[in-house]
């Protein structure tokens with residue numbers, strides 16, 4: 172069955188991270204950027220789960236979009252099967268995708284959206300109709316993500332003064348989303364609103380999302396960016412050379428605690444020490460009201476190879492013990508404001524989050 176629904180125009184802002192082409196999902200390979208710009212093609216849920224696990228696609232909202240397409244791809248492959256086998260195969264796809272990475276809640280959020288599509292069409296629907304609906308929902312999730320980032324950018328831009336020197340960590344840009352970005356979306360929108368800014372990008376050891384992805388993405392758009400080693404942030408802050416910090420999020424607990432890329436928490440501590448604002452930009456799909464506080468957020472532990480070397484080159488001694496948590500948790504008390512598509516939440520807490528995301 173050929174669905175080929177490429178008719179839904181995808182507004183492209185920043186780099187194109189994921190796209191639907193000829194019944195397959197194409198994703199830019201973020202493991203090899205910026206040395207190579209290559210799109211990889213996926214036609215199965217297993218392939219998409221592997222792409223999420225191996226960081227071909229990364230960043231909370233982008234992972235959610237990829238997972239939604241993963242379900243559509245599973246449905247497409249199973250759509251000629253009898254209903255029982257179709258639903259059984261889909262359940263396996265849900266399980267495989269859900270297990271691909273643990274911290275970003277956008278993954279399970281997107282899978283829940285797809286499950287609601289199945290539930291809403293009910294027991295009688297034919298596999299072909301369910302498949303069409305699941306693909307449409309994946310397109311909707313992608314388009315909504317770009318819209319949310321645009322809205323977030325609009326709200327966040329008001330917090331960025333002219334001539335701001337902005338520090339960011341990891342990559343919360345177009346590459347981490349369907350387009351425009353969350354933290355980098357705020358920066359893009361501030362520039363569109365006429366602010367002149369300079370971005371300082373932490374290199375973000377161990378996977379180097381800042382050095383490889385943020386630096387490249389901003390340079391593509393001609394946005395002034397200076398790359399720093401993670402350990403240089405403190406000096407710049409102490410010299411008064413940073414006006415604000417803005418990052419994305421992988422999961423926000425009900426009390427406002429934020430899980431984001433490892434190394435975010437010390438930045439928030441330093442921001443408080445030096446009296447500058449620490450902002451977190453994230454869509455409502457990143458807020459998890461089911462977890463009371465950040466201590467309950469599952470923190471992914473990744474393999475030792477990311478710390479002992481990079482890209483096949485090893486610099487640590489063979490056999491050394493390695494600890495490689497991929498995320499940390501910033502307590503809500505250190506966050507000046509959460510920027511969402513529904514507005515800015517200053518000093519986020521349980522009550523404010525329930526009001527905006529409940």
Ligand code: MRU
Nearest residue numbers: 229230231343347353419420432
């Ligand atoms: O391990 P990654 O690269 O998936 O981690 C990504 C981050 O921590 C981002 O800051 C977060 O997902 C927000 S992206 C808009």
